[in-house]
Amino acid sequence: xRAMATSSVLAIAVTLASTGLAAPRAPVAPAGMVLVGPxxxxxxxxxxxxxQAVSVGRFFLATKPVTNGExxxxxxxxxxxxxxxxxxxxxxxxxxxxxxxxxxxxPGVRPRSPVTNVSWFAARAYCTARDARLPTEREWELAARAxxxxxxxxxDPAFTARILAFYxxxxxxxxxxxxxxGRPNFYGLYDxxxxxxxxxxDYGASLVASDSREKGDAARNRFCGTAGANAQSPSDxxxxxxxxxxxxxxxxxxxxxxxxxxAADIEEVP
Amino acid sequence: MKDYRATALALCVSASALALATTGCQQKTxxxxxxxxxxxxxxxxxxDVTSTPPDEPIMAVLVAPPNVPPPTNRTKPARVVVKMTVKxxxxxxxxxxxxxxWTFGGTVPGSLIRVRQGxxxxxxxxxxxxxxxxxxxxxxxxxxxxxxxxxxxxxxxHASKFSFRALNPGLYVYHxxxxxxPMHIANGMYGMILVEPPxxxxxxxxxxxxxxxxxxxxxxxHAKGLQDFDMEKGIEARPTYVLFNGAxxxxxxxxxxxxxxxxxxxxxxxxxxxNLTSSFHVIGEIFDRVYTEGGSHVQExxxxxxxxxxxxxxxxxxxxVPGAYALVDHSLFRAFNQGAxxxxxxxxxxxxxxxxxxxxxxxxxxxxxPARPDAAIDTATTSNLTRDEQIAAGKAVFAxxxxxxxQPTGLGLPGSVPPxxxxxxxxxxxxxxxxxxxxxxxxxxxxxxxxxFNSVMPPWNHxxxxxxxxxxxYMLSDWGNxxxxxxxxDIAKVRGLGAI
Numbered sequence: 106x107r108a109m110a111t112s113s114v115l116a117i118a119v120t121l122a123s124t125g126l127a128a129p130r131a132p133v134a135p136a137g138m139v140l141v142g143p144x145x146x147x148x149x150x151x152x153x154x155x156x157q158a159v160s161v162g163r164f165f166l167a168t169k170p171v172t173n174g175e176x177x178x179x180x181x182x183x184x185x186x187x188x189x190x191x192x193x194x195x196x197x198x199x200x201x202x203x204x205x206x207x208x209x210x211x212p213g214v215r216p217r218s219p220v221t222n223v224s225w226f227a228a229r230a231y232c233t234a235r236d237a238r239l240p241t242e243r244e245w246e247l248a249a250r251a252x253x254x255x256x257x258x259x260x261d262p263a264f265t266a267r268i269l270a271f272y273x274x275x276x277x278x279x280x281x282x283x284x285x286x287g288r289p290n291f292y293g294l295y296d297x298x299x300x301x302x303x304x305x306x307d308y309g310a311s312l313v314a315s316d317s318r319e320k321g322d323a324a325r326n327r328f329c330g331t332a333g334a335n336a337q338s339p340s341d342x343x344x345x346x347x348x349x350x351x352x353x354x355x356x357x358x359x360x361x362x363x364x365x366x367x368a369a370d371i372e373e374v375p
Numbered sequence: 376m377k378d379y380r381a382t383a384l385a386l387c388v389s390a391s392a393l394a395l396a397t398t399g400c401q402q403k404t405x406x407x408x409x410x411x412x413x414x415x416x417x418x419x420x421x422x423d424v425t426s427t428p429p430d431e432p433i434m435a436v437l438v439a440p441p442n443v444p445p446p447t448n449r450t451k452p453a454r455v456v457v458k459m460t461v462k463x464x465x466x467x468x469x470x471x472x473x474x475x476x477w478t479f480g481g482t483v484p485g486s487l488i489r490v491r492q493g494x495x496x497x498x499x500x501x502x503x504x505x506x507x508x509x510x511x512x513x514x515x516x517x518x519x520x521x522x523x524x525x526x527x528x529x530x531x532x533h534a535s536k537f538s539f540r541a542l543n544p545g546l547y548v549y550h551x552x553x554x555x556x557p558m559h560i561a562n563g564m565y566g567m568i569l570v571e572p573p574x575x576x577x578x579x580x581x582x583x584x585x586x587x588x589x590x591x592x593x594x595x596x597h598a599k600g601l602q603d604f605d606m607e608k609g610i611e612a613r614p615t616y617v618l619f620n621g622a623x624x625x626x627x628x629x630x631x632x633x634x635x636x637x638x639x640x641x642x643x644x645x646x647x648x649x650n651l652t653s654s655f656h657v658i659g660e661i662f663d664r665v666y667t668e669g670g671s672h673v674q675e676x677x678x679x680x681x682x683x684x685x686x687x688x689x690x691x692x693x694x695x696v697p698g699a700y701a702l703v704d705h706s707l708f709r710a711f712n713q714g715a716x717x718x719x720x721x722x723x724x725x726x727x728x729x730x731x732x733x734x735x736x737x738x739x740x741x742x743x744x745p746a747r748p749d750a751a752i753d754t755a756t757t758s759n760l761t762r763d764e765q766i767a768a769g770k771a772v773f774a775x776x777x778x779x780x781x782q783p784t785g786l787g788l789p790g791s792v793p794p795x796x797x798x799x800x801x802x803x804x805x806x807x808x809x810x811x812x813x814x815x816x817x818x819x820x821x822x823x824x825x826x827x828f829n830s831v832m833p834p835w836n837h838x839x840x841x842x843x844x845x846x847x848x849y850m851l852s853d854w855g856n857x858x859x860x861x862x863x864x865d866i867a868k869v870r871g872l873g874a875i
Contacts, residue, residue, distance in 0.1 A: 199504060199532050269606050302507075342606055345554040346508065353509030353530040353553075360531040362507045 132371050135237075138165040139293045140371075144256060146243040149344050161247045165369040166240055169284040169295050170303060171231060173204070174216030176223065179231050181208065186227055196224035199359045217283040219301045219364040225356040228304045232367035239306035240368035242351075246344075249298065251291035258291075259341070268343045271299035281362075298343070304365035308351045422573030424493030428454040432497065437486035440620050441632060443582040443643060444489045446575050452493035459485065460501040461510040461529070461551075461564075468590060468616060469623040469714065470836055471599040476621065477508065477551070477562040483621025484586040485549070485566030487643060492544040492573050497536065498523065504532035509553055514539070515685065516547035516568045524552035544572040546669030546687040548645050557649040561591055561609050563621050565647030567687060572671070579691060580638035587655070587682075587704060587715060588621065588647040589614035596713060597815070597834045612650040617709035619702065619717045624837060626702060626717025634694050636723025641691045642702075645669070648684030654705035655680050655688065657719065659698070664691040679705050694721045696730040712833050760841075762848065762860055769849025772842050776835065777850075785854040791830050793823035796854030800824075806861060809851075810869040813843055840866040 134140055142163040151157045180186050180201075187208060188201040201222050205211020223231075225239075232238050240248070252258025259265065285295045297303075354363075428451075435457040436444035447453075462481045468474035479485025490496055502510050509530050513522035517539045526537035550556075551564035565586065591609040592602035596616065608615065619626050626632060634640050646653045656679040665677045669687030674680075680688045694700070702717040703710040710716045760768060774783065781787050785796035793800065800823045801809065816834035820827055835843070840863035851859040 266607075270603060342555045342558060346558075349554045350509050350530075353528055353533075355530075358530050358533065360506075361504055362531065 134165050135369055137169070138167050138237075138367075138369060140164075141166045141244070141248045141292050141294070144247045144250075146247045146250075148243070148246075149341065149348050159243055161243050163371050164240070164244055165237075165371065166244065166248050166292070166294060167237075167366040167368070168289065168293055170219040170301060170364045170366045171228075172217050172284055173210050173214050173220045176220040176231065177204075177208075177210060177216070179234060183230065183234060186230060191227070193357075195226040195357060197357045197359055200224060200227065201359075203361070215281070215283060217285075218281040219284055219296070221281065221301055221361055221364045222359040223304075223364065224359050225304050225308060225354070228365035229306070231365075235367055237367035237369045239304055239365060242305045242307050244368060245297075245303065245305045246347075248290075248292060248294055251294070253288050253290050256291050265341070265343070268298045272343055272346055301362050301364040302347075302350055302360070304363065305351070308354055308356075422492075423451045424491075424573050426452055426493070428452045428493075428495045430454065432456045434458075435488055435490070435496075437480065437488070439482050439486065440484055441583045441585055441626065443487055443584045446578075447489060447491040447494075447571055448575065449491050450573075452491070452495065454495045454497060455490050456497045456499065457488055458499045458501070459512070460503055461506060462503045463506050463508065465601060467622055468592070468602065468618070469597055472592075472594070472597065473601045474590065474592060475562065475601070475604070477506075477510070477559060477564050479512070479549075479551075479564060479566050483563035483565075483588070484584075484645070484647060485564075487566065487584045488549075488568040489571065490541050490568065491571045491575075492541055494541045494570075495538060496541055497538045498527065499534060499536050500527040500529055501534040502529040502531050506531040508559075510551050510559065510564065511535070511553050512549055513552035514547060514549040514568055516541055516543070516545070516549075516570050518542050521552065522549075528553065541570045544570045544671060546570075546643055546645065546666065546689050548647065548685050548687055550647065550685065557609060558604065558606070560647055560649040561589070562604065563588065563590075563647075565645075567643060567645045569643060576641070576689070577691075579641045581632075581634050582641045582643065583632050584643045585619050585626065585702065585717065586621075586645045586647050587617065587619055587651070587653045589649065589651045590616040590618060592616065597836065609649070614651065614709075614713060617651060617704060617713040617715040619715060623714035627837070628839070631699070631718040631720045632702075634719060634721050636695060636697055636721060636726070637693070638721075639691060639693050640719070641689065643687070643689055644680075644682060645687040646682045646684050650684065651704075651706075651709075652684055652686075653682045653715075655682055655690070656703050656705040657690075657692070658701040658703060659696075660692050660694070660700055660719075662690040662692050665689070694719070695726055697721050697723050697725060714837075716837075760845070762852075765845045765848045765860070766852050768841075769845035769847070770853070772838070772846040773849055776838070777846065780832075785850070791828065793821060793826075793828045795850050795856070797856065798823055801851060801856055806859070806865060807869050807872075809847060810843065810861065810866055811872075813847060814866070814869060836870070840864075840870070 132140065140163060142161050144161050146159045146161050148156055148159065184190055188196075188204070189207040191200060199222055201207070203222050204214055210216060229239055250257055250259050252261050252264035255261070281301060284300065287295065289295050290297065432454040433456065435455050437457070437459070438444055459480050461477065461479060463475065463477050464481060465473045465475050466483075476483055498512070498514075500510075500512050509528060511524050511528040513524040515522060517523050519539060523537050523539065527535040529535045547568050547570065549566050549568055551559040553559055565588065567584070567586065591605045591613070592598070592615040593605045594600070594602050594615070605615070616623065624630070644655050662677040662680065663675060665674045665680050666672070666689035667674050667680065668683070669689060677690070680690060682688050698721055700719040700721060701710075702719060704715040773781075780792045781795050782792075785794060787794040795801065800821070812832070814834060814836045817832045820829045822828075838846070843866045844861045844863045847861040848859070850856065851861070
């Protein structure tokens with residue numbers, strides 16, 4: 106992956122040199138990733154007036170969530186992340202328990218469906234091992250706002266209704282399908298909605314207090330009657346659900362519907 | 376009481392002093408006797424709602440609705456442990472229709488929690504590992520921020536614990552308060568906690584637990600299959616279903632509430648919402664006592680009690696006449712077209728001094744007033760009827776259920792309701808089609824006797840197979856129609872086919 110990133114940079118350099126253009130061209134994305142942004146992200150719960158519209162720079166984001174098969178390969182390379190060897194402080198007891206064994210998926214687990222039951226620490230370790238990182242909340246939300254036609258689908262009723270429909274599906278009856286089905290969004294990203302929740306780097310970023318068991322006033326906004334009062338777009342129920350879900354997490358938690366995908370910085374060419 | 380005692384004490388002291396001064400010690404015994412006569416009986420000790428509960432905990436008894444756990448029967452505060460697991464489950468919402476409910480403990484509503492004023496409640500909320508969403512609980516009986524919402528905010532596969540002192544007696548709603556809150560409530564995440572006053576509630580013979588809630592599905596009322604939540608209908612407060620205890624028919628037929636003549640019946644009634652308030656009414660009964668809004672004051676002799684969303688009422692009434700009593704939200708389209716109906720079946724001897732019973736010919740008269748399905752249900756659910764018996768029973772069903780629109784004459788209403796009397800629709804269509812129309816309703820244009828009608832007939836599939844067989848047999852046989860017999864088996868067959 107590191108080699109690939111380097112060659113990408115080289116490719117850009119070559120392109121720039123050969124065309125002689127002064128303006129920087131779109132950098133070539135690492136394998137499995139696409140370029141996202143730049144754009145403006147409007148947090149559901151701005152912590153300050155200056156936070157109501159945050160500009161997000163360009164970054165790379167994986168087109169699909171990490172699958173069971175990919176995570177199995179990672180665990181084989183890094184046995185300290187096997188479920189029987191991982192430190193409990195880094196992943197709780199339910200970590201990877203849907204697999205048949207610590208080093209085997211078993212017949213009930215689809216290799217191409219998103220890996221879930223992974224902690225934030227494990228997700229971060231995976232991305233680091235792939236020369237990547239977890240996307241930030243603003244990056245993820247910016248990417249997820251794109252419909253299949255436009256970078257900002259938030260004013261498109263059909264798009265928002267479709268997202269909401271995913272969350273309204275009775276989860277008890279649906280099992281996790283393979284990644285990469287259906288239509289990609291404007292950037293070429295799959296499964297940001299309608300498959301599994303995804304870890305982000307700063308899953309507790311909108312929380313005021315450092316101890317996420319005492320989440321302070323920012324978290325209070327997520328409960329009961331005040332939930333809609335301070336939010337920027339009270340009708341964006343899907344965003345409410347994501348914020349609520351993220352704020353219920355601790356870094357060692359794993360849940361049956363929570364996976365992740367990786368992001369990467371753009372190495373800007375001078 | 377205190378003042379009186381103080382005065383008595385002062386009298387005693389001065390009398391003693393006087394006695395000692397004048398006549399000496401030998402008078403003491405008499406003075407004491409006199410004191411005893413003056414001393415009023417000891418007042419009852421104030422109820423103990425403040426003492427520190429013992430360390431030894433009591434597990435709260437949780438039973439599925441409409442059942443109610445037994446009274447606490449305690450005189451001192453206790454440490455009560457409540458354990459609930461949130462589960463996201465697909466369960467029936469109506470006949471043939473399923474819905475993805477989010478539940479406290481697998482039922483809608485969640486179990487009634489019963490504690491006593493002064494109890495220290497230790498609440499354990501577990502969110503099942505199969506859950507998609509984080510959940511929490513806000514109990515309206517809690518004095519403290521969020522009612523426990525933040526303290527119990529729990530990711531899937533995790534558990535939280537918090538404790539609270541039940542300071543105020545009353546009947547309180549609890550619900551999930553995770554954003555988006557109305558969606559969690561619309562999916563069934565509510566229940567109630569009863570905080571008994573220290574002396575307990577007056578004993579009754581039967582206690583039941585019923586909660587009303589409004590539900591919003593993508594499909595229309597009675598659409599079959601797994602139904603998705605419809606956020607738009609929720610925001611616009613256009614419910615598909617308004618239900619008692621989370622499913623149509625949850626208090627009908629075999630699942631009816633039951634009582635015996637002479638019983639005092641108590642219903643712990645609450646409204647989960649998220650949108651609607653309830654006009655709770657039991658057809659044919661008068662609430663003798665209502666703890667309005669679930670609080671401490673009792674209103675007497677109430678016909679209909681208004682219960683807000685996120686609110687409650689305790690209703691007590693004595694049943695004196697056997698029969699079927701319908702529980703309804705008296706905003707009656709909810710009862711007739713959205714499912715808000717249940718029954719209380721009262722068995723036992725008749726008391727004709729209270730209720731005369733029904734004359735055979737009194738049903739079909741125009742001035743009878745609102746439909747009373749009781750008698751029709753009584754006769755129509757008796758199987759193995761002769762054709763004449765079917766016609767008689769079906770006539771009663773028709774009078775109570777169909778005549779409001781199709782008219783007792785069967786002539787319908789010009790321009791809006793097609794006639795059944797001399798109707799070519801009954802001749803042209805086969806039995807299965809006719810059964811299908813009654814079961815599933817009929818919306819849109821239809822030509823009857825050369826006239827086009829374009830209106831809505833609701834589905835009547837909540838009637839029993841016997842009732843439907845009888846009423847269709849009756850319609851085929853009266854008003855000079857060609858005749859024909861429909862059996863309960865015919866109904867069952869068409870029911871099995873789904874919508875026609």
